[in-house]
Amino acid sequence: MVQERTLPQFQAPPAQISPEQGLVLYEDMILGRFFEDKCAEMYYRGKMFGFVHLYNGQEAVSSGVIKSLRSDDYVCSTYRDHVHALSAGVPAKNVMAELFGKETGCSKGRGGSMHLFSSEHNLLGGFAFIGEGIPVALGAAFQSRYRRDALGDTSADQVTACFFGDGTSNNGQFFECLNMAALWKLPILFVVENNKWAIGMAHERATSQPEIYKKASVFGMPGIEVDGMDVMAVRAVAQEAIARARAGEGPTLIECLTYRFRGHSLADPDELRSKAEKEAWLARDPIKRFEAYLVEHNLAEEGTLKEVRDRIQTTIDDALTFAEDSPEPSPDDLYKYIFAED
């Protein structure tokens, strides 16, 4: 068995977060987890189709990064995009409706699980192919710099957070975009969610240098390794990178060491990952860990956390009802949205 990387230690002083901020993070993580569990149920009950990639286990990354952004910042995701969309503020009912292929979905039922978009929430996608979202995110970041420096709009200090996995870090678009982002000092965070596996390809079998954060150094960019199962650690790293980006000091590569608790997609039999490895990572469940942190530091009581869970369960139930009750797109609109005038 491959030797596990030692997770970097992070001691978060409780003063770093208020009880209110703590609950925002907790609620977002619970929303992500409960939403994905409902998706699995609906998929296995034959209500949801296509390739569905769930985010269970990685919640600390989405919540830690996206909840540190402003609402006018940009988020760019991958095919494992449900929870990034939720963290970015896309209502659960519109994400669920999209997965049901309904007209009320955030992509009007035309996109599906891997193509979630919301211009209202500056969610750039939802990209189904490996790496193809990174250049798009780079473009959004370039746009912020263009408005600020070419058009003189001093309010244009938006930051773009671009998420992708360990497998993508071997793709050319990753290196090409790191180069351009550093070259032009673009306000972007490259957030690698290293969950160790690209379907059946173990990260160590795919890359000559498994420590992805180290690849930043050749571009003269900060590269940071963080425990991706610890939302406080992710948040601290993200906040620093966001501040740097917003100040015009350029990009950061953040490698979050994390793990997916389910297979690559719901179609993946997940036979290659060892029981021992799965158990070791399940023991690091980011939600249980953050619950313990909140209670231990008197930031929340168990009763409050249960209220959050109950409320989110209602949100998920409502989202499901909304999705089931929503209309399908009209056949008359088959050609709509091909061109801008449609």
Added chain:
Amino acid sequence: MAETLLFNALREAIDEEMGRDDTVFVLGEDVGVYGGSYKVTKDLYNKYGELRVLDTPIAENSFTGMAVGAAMTGLRPIIEGMNMGFLLLAFNQIANNAGMLRYTSGGNYKIPMVIRGPGGVGRQLGAEHSQRLEAYFQAVPGLKIVACSTPYNAKGLLKAAIRDDNPVLFFEHVLLYNLKEDLPNHEYVVPLDKAEIVRSGKDVTILTYSRMRHHVTQAVKGLEKKGIDPEVIDLISLKPLDFDTIGQSIKKTHRVIIVEECMKTGGIGAEIIASINDRYFDELDAPVVRLSSQDIPTPYNGKLETLTIVQPKQIEAAVENMVALKV
């Protein structure tokens, strides 16, 4: 009126649109300090600065995707493909993101961008630099594909493409950059979706585009001497095709010859023939004939290269045969 070279007509279009709209910017390889390989962006770097005339690293797929992201967030990028063949490396971004993203996003985003540059068979540039990607890209939904052919239409079409809210692939031809024409002093825009009737006639409809328009024009001189009166249509828009103009001509001549520079298999002409069969089969007095490039990588050798693309004499012969109904 001022006599203008085609590359300068394109340059004027970009300059005017950048002056008109400060969200318009140019990016690509050597577009800035160097002024573009064919000088289409000459001096614009000095006028507009390094962000609006952005020299990119040689990373076609990534800078194309970057333009998609910039377009989604409100800018209007113009990509210069130093050679359009290089954009094979950007096929994924052009097809998946420029072409399809508006649809898959359910209309969340529009992507106003232009991808322009030289295509076509030049003078012994070898196979990779002699490609005609319009045929490869025509199946991608969401793209508009335009080919210019004269200084006048180059300028007016490029201005229209920049103002269009959709991704436009804008094909120039490497051998047409030095064409000269008197251009109006006043501003003008040429619509993207209209074919141009180059010559009205009654005997046969010749559909062509880009450099082959000029081969057709040469052939027509010979045909006129023989008393043949062809109608010549420059398609301009390769996608969507202007079937109003094409259809009206077919109803007049009942005979069609397509002259194209792309290869025969899966070419622009193949699509036109299929569409004519769908729409105007009953109007035809003869099967549609297409004259295309050979289905081979363009050879370096000059004689073989000449044999690869359609020559004016072949066009002349094909039209004579068709008018005599010897097809």
